[in-house]
Amino acid sequence: MFIQSAELTAAPGRSGDLGPLVTRMRDILSSETGKQWWSWAALAGRPFGTQLISTRADGFADMVATQTKLIGSETWAGLASEAGGVLAHPADTYLAEVIHMTGEPAEPRQFTTVTRATIGGSDLGQSIAWSCAAMDRATKVTGQVGTVATTAAGTMFQVFWLAGSDTVEELDAAREAMNGDADYQGMIAQAGADGLFVVGSVEEMVLVKMP
Secondary structure, three states: OEEEEEEEOEOOOOHHHHHHHHHHHHHHHHHHHOOOEEEEEEEEOOOOOOEEEEEEEOOHHHHHHHHHHHHOOHHHHHHHHOOOOOEOOOOEEEEEEEEEEOOOOOOOOOEEEEEEEEEOOOOHHHHHHHHHHHHHHHHHHHOOOEEEEEEEEOOOOEEEEEEEEOOHHHHHHHHHHHHOOHHHHHHHHHHHHHOOEOOOOOEEEEEEEOO
């Protein structure tokens, strides 16, 4: 399964315009493609006013079929043209392939934490195995299911860890549990010692799903 997303950054002074525009994009994308899309606002970890839209695809064939429907959509073309002047720059797009899950596929939760890092060193398999084991440990400690994905297009050799919470209280509780778990913290330290990821490449953002 692929997770396809686009990150939209508001031009200075236009963040109030971008949010409503992105939710309209989500609704039109869903209706025009027959596939469910979600819209998100970045609470932390991205420039103020950043919005995202995302969907899922079974593979490249499914993704191309979706894009083909949009090519012929006058409704989508009209809405996309409204982004002129609202965006700081063209939207950044991401395509990640799911390689591990600690639960069954389900509707994204209200709050999603996305952590991203670039694999370092020469042992790709070791970094991937650690990535999956770290998510397994996080799920055991927090009780929250998660997803591990790797880049399928764009900047290669990146790993994404996605975890969801229904409430901000659950989000706080999960962070506290992981920070207090010696085994999880030991895994983080070992990854650094082994050079599994490029120093300085780890980043995290917290997203809230828009109604």
